[in-house]
Amino acid sequence: MEKREQLYEGKAKKVFATDDPNLVIVSYKDDATAFDGLKKGTITGKGSINNRMTNFLMKKLEAAGVPTHLVEELSDRDTLVKKVSIVPLEVIIRNVSAGSFSKKYGVPEGIVFDAPTIEFSYKNDDLHDPLLNAYHAVALKLATWEEIELIKKYAFAVNDFLKAEMLACGVTLVDFKLEFGKTAEGQIVLADEISPDTCRFWDVKTNEKLDKDRFRRDLGNVEGAYHEMMKRLGLAE
Ligand code: ADP
Numbered sequence: 001m002e003k004r005e006q007l008y009e010g011k012a013k014k015v016f017a018t019d020d021p022n023l024v025i026v027s028y029k030d031d032a033t034a035f036d037g038l039k040k041g042t043i044t045g046k047g048s049i050n051n052r053m054t055n056f057l058m059k060k061l062e063a064a065g066v067p068t069h070l071v072e073e074l075s076d077r078d079t080l081v082k083k084v085s086i087v088p089l090e091v092i093i094r095n096v097s098a099g100s101f102s103k104k105y106g107v108p109e110g111i112v113f114d115a116p117t118i119e120f121s122y123k124n125d126d127l128h129d130p131l132l133n134a135y136h137a138v139a140l141k142l143a144t145w146e147e148i149e150l151i152k153k154y155a156f157a158v159n160d161f162l163k164a165e166m167l168a169c170g171v172t173l174v175d176f177k178l179e180f181g182k183t184a185e186g187q188i189v190l191a192d193e194i195s196p197d198t199c200r201f202w203d204v205k206t207n208e209k210l211d212k213d214r215f216r217r218d219l220g221n222v223e224g225a226y227h228e229m230m231k232r233l234g235l236a237e
Pocket residue numbers: 008009010011012013014015024026069081082083084085086179181191192193
């Protein structure tokens with residue numbers, strides 16, 4: 001399957017049409033942004049890492065019963081996926097306090113929750129992705145109640161799988177963001193990516209950050225952390 005015209009260029013990926021109207025190619029870039037696009041940079045090798053890690057995890061998620069957009073990895077950076085209309089919600093699951101949760105509620109990072117939390121933000125750059133609840137999402141016709149129930153079910157299933165997968169390689173899954181989409185047949189599937197750009201990963205023993213917070217907070221060794229995550233998952237030497 002070959003790339004045809006570019007349909008979209010986002011902050012971290014490009015999306016290309018193919019000869020099949022129901023399939024697109026996502027191409028992962030090394031570009032990194034943070035703080036609503038205010039901070040910009042490059043993380044060398046990130047595109048390839050995020051592509052391979054996302055596909056590795058989505059393949060396992062399919063086997064665990066979560067439908068995804070994945071069709072076939074085409075190269076280091078490029079993957080063939082089902083074209084979906086993205087449900088404009090960022091679905092965030094948290095197991096441990098960090099980031100905006102700690103800031104908003106005035107609690108330190110690192111509090112382990114008894115049960116995971118879920119929240120939605122409206123994926124809308126002009127409005128800076130405001131937080132909303134399921135009633136707001138339905139009122140705004142971003143999704144139906146049935147779709148939201150399914151998205152919640154899948155998101156918690158992803159958490160159960162990913163938490164165990166990470167723990168097995170010495171990593172605490174702190175929090176992560178998912179996006180879902182609707183296929184041409186109307187099926188809700190997991191889309192976008194699962195990577196150190198979209199998850200917080202901490203070393204189980206030292207709590208060392210192995211994710212994009214190293215870039216956001218200028219902690220150094222950003223590339224090293226992404227590579228370490230690949231090693232932990234058995235995807236690199
Ligand atoms: P952003 O748009 O936030 O800058 P990216 O740079 O990651 O994000 O761009 C990738 C875009 O492709 C995102 O808007 C994402 O919602 C969208 N996308 C992800 N998977 C699919 C898919 N299977 N079909 C169509 N669009 C997708």
